[in-house]
Amino acid sequence: MKILLVLAFMGLSLSFTESVMVCYLESWAVYRPGKGAYDIDDVDPDICTHLIFAFAGINANGKIQVLDPWHELCEEYGECAYNRFTALKKKNSNLITTLAVGGWNEGSTKYSNMAADPEKRKTFVDSSIDLLQKHDFDGLDLDWEYPAQRGGAPEDKVNYAILLGELSEALHANGMILTAAVSAGKDKIDDGYDVPKMAVALDIMNLMTYDLHGDWEPFVHHQSGLYPYSEDTDDNANLNVDFAVNYWLSLGMPSNKIALGVPLYGRCWTLDDTSQTDYYSPASQPGEAGPWTEEPGMWGYNEICYDQTNKPDQWTIETAPGMNEPYAYRGRLWCSYENHTSVIIKANYAKDHNLAGMMVWSIDTDDFRGDCNARPYDLIKSMAETFAGEIVTLPPPASTTTRDPNAPTTTTISTTTTTAQPPPDGVCTGPGNNADPNDCTHYYECAPNTSGGYDATEEECPEGTLYSPSTHLCDWATTVCALGTICLNDCA
Incomplete structure (x- = not known):
């Protein structure tokens, strides 16, 4: 053996x-x-x-x-x-x-x-x-x-x-x-x-x-x-x-x-002054959250390139002197990526x-x-x-026709049986991690049970973090508070 x-x-x-x-x-x-x-x-x-x-x-x-x-x-x-x-x-x-x-x-x-x-x-x-x-x-x-x-x-x-x-x-x-x-x-x-x-x-x-x-x-x-x-x-x-x-x-x-x-992904800020866009320009707030990642101060590369592709007239893309990586800005949003x-x-x-x-x-x-x-x-x-030593060239832009995100997808690996989920039950509104809208220092793990409800396990967030309803995880308190949707008492 x-x-x-x-x-x-x-x-x-x-x-x-x-x-x-x-x-x-x-x-x-x-x-x-x-x-x-x-x-x-x-x-x-x-x-x-x-x-x-x-x-x-x-x-x-x-x-x-x-x-x-x-x-x-x-x-x-x-x-x-x-x-x-x-x-x-x-x-x-x-x-x-x-x-x-x-x-x-x-x-x-x-x-x-x-x-x-x-x-x-x-x-x-x-x-x-x-x-x-x-x-x-x-x-x-x-x-x-x-x-x-x-x-x-x-x-x-x-x-x-x-x-x-x-x-x-x-x-x-x-x-x-x-x-x-x-x-x-x-x-x-x-x-x-x-x-x-x-x-x-x-x-x-x-x-x-x-x-x-x-x-x-x-x-x-x-x-x-x-x-x-x-x-x-x-x-x-x-x-x-x-x-x-x-x-x-x-x-x-x-x-x-x-x-x-x-x-x-990119790290993003909100510019204090849209006339100042170079490195070290003042920016005292995180950038607005990306539409899919939903986290202030961060946009996925897919979000950045998709927005640039669909709003080409709104973005300015530059590379600082002596640097190799791009940064881009649209209004007050500034992202390095x-x-x-x-x-x-x-x-x-x-x-x-x-x-x-x-x-x-x-x-x-x-x-x-x-x-x-x-x-x-x-x-x-x-x-x-x-x-690997291959020659890489930039592929041509994709067709402007994109997949409907609400269309059904094909599942290639099936290991579970589709089962209707039970209705909301106490602290659980659905399976998986659930927020407490009044206290983001903790959250609940909710699993459907055989009696038609949920079994809930309470989990504490580490010190300095709060539960984020967008990422379904504990995140920096400042990041969660920037969402401005829940846990206002924790953010006061």
């Missing part, structure tokens, strides 16, 4: 020795309205080498926890997202499907406490293996944001490395891989990461070279610039992709284990630096319907082709 497990792990390892195209999937994208809704059946299983389902969490005892049981599991009339996700391997036998645990909304405190306690670490490792095996995942992606910060402890740097070592040993013994999403910020790297030990434990390191700037700052800038802007000084001079890559390399992370992160040209430049950079390949957050905000260009997923495909 041990020989078989070793051979199984070798098969996973050998499958990405050439290059990787790592794609995260936001599970909550299924709840988006209209053309933004994205479910497992929308995934093209042939464009990514690794698909990562985001996210699972952990409880106070360290046990891994399914965050949206109705959507992700099959029990109680659930939608079986985990099983449908890993079943994509039936369409592409080389595809590797893994489960991410953590994420921004989970915070750091629970992970800090778990990593500091040998018994809780064992609970986390053992429960993770059980969940992965039950649903046929090929490994785990640890997305602790961030060790030693956001409620963590200085000891996290040591304990994080210990945790990775124990996870690596257990996963590899079971024929699975271990990856991790890590920060591009110097302070977070210095405080939280023992790089030589991480290099031994990890199969791939997903470098989050995005969110380097955003609406938490009172000025506009690019969130994922490859190089520093000419006017960047002090700490801002380090907030770029090139600095992050070289800093990780200097600390001992092998280049062939780094997947370079590229955002398939990536496009066809900039992602090719980044893929060439990764190739020139002998990196493992590319990573995107996230597959569900690429132009997955092909509304903006003639082929769907143009950004992901362009990066993969560039890294």
Whole structure:
């Protein structure tokens, strides 16, 4: 049995020795309205080498926890997202499907406490293996944001490395891989990461070279610039992709284990003065929410390109001197983002630096319907082709006729029986996560039961976050309050 497990792990390892195209999937994208809704059946299983389902969490005892049981599991009339996700391997036998645990909304405190306690670490490792095996995942992606910060402890740097070592040993013994999403910020790297030990434990390191700037700052800038802007000084001079890559390399992370992160979304602001549109122009408020992602300060690439395609006279698209990435503005809305040209430049950079390949957050905000260009997923495909050495040309614009978002879609994988959902019942208005309109510090997980109602489980949001009715997750309090629809008492 041990020989078989070793051979199984070798098969996973050998499958990405050439290059990787790592794609995260936001599970909550299924709840988006209209053309933004994205479910497992929308995934093209042939464009990514690794698909990562985001996210699972952990409880106070360290046990891994399914965050949206109705959507992700099959029990109680659930939608079986985990099983449908890993079943994509039936369409592409080389595809590797893994489960991410953590994420921004989970915070750091629970992970800090778990990593500091040998018994809780064992609970986390053992429960993770059980969940992965039950649903046929090929490994785990640890997305602790961030060790030693956001409620963590200085000891996290040591304990994080210990945790990775124990996870690596257990996963590899079971024929699975271990990856991790890590920060591009110097302070977070210095405080939280023992790089030589991480290099031994990890199969791939997903470098989050995005969110380097955003609406938490009172000025506009690019969130994922490859190089520093000419006017960047002090700490801002380090907030770029090139600095992050070289800093990780200097600390001992092998280049062939780094997947370079590229955002398939834009960071957006509301300009204070529409006559000032250059980098560092004042912008004291987040940009209006995108029509499908519904989160202030952020638009998916699909939302940006679709709006530009349909309102070409309203948008101005520019690239700052010395930079490679576009920014665009319409009225007071100003967004920095990536496009066809900039992602090719980044893929060439990764190739020139002998990196493992590319990573995107996230597959569900690429132009997955092909509304903006003639082929769907143009950004992901362009990066993969560039890294493989293929010549990439800009595809012609798509037809102005687009799919009706309200038209029925074809389901290619069926694992559940369609069942009428029960009527509203107490705190539950429907299956899945439900908001408390009077108190967004918590929410309810609602699952239909056999008696015709719902079973509700109350879940608390981490400190500093509130439940967002648009993303169906806990998010920054400032982001939720900017929606101005619920929880006004929490936002006062």
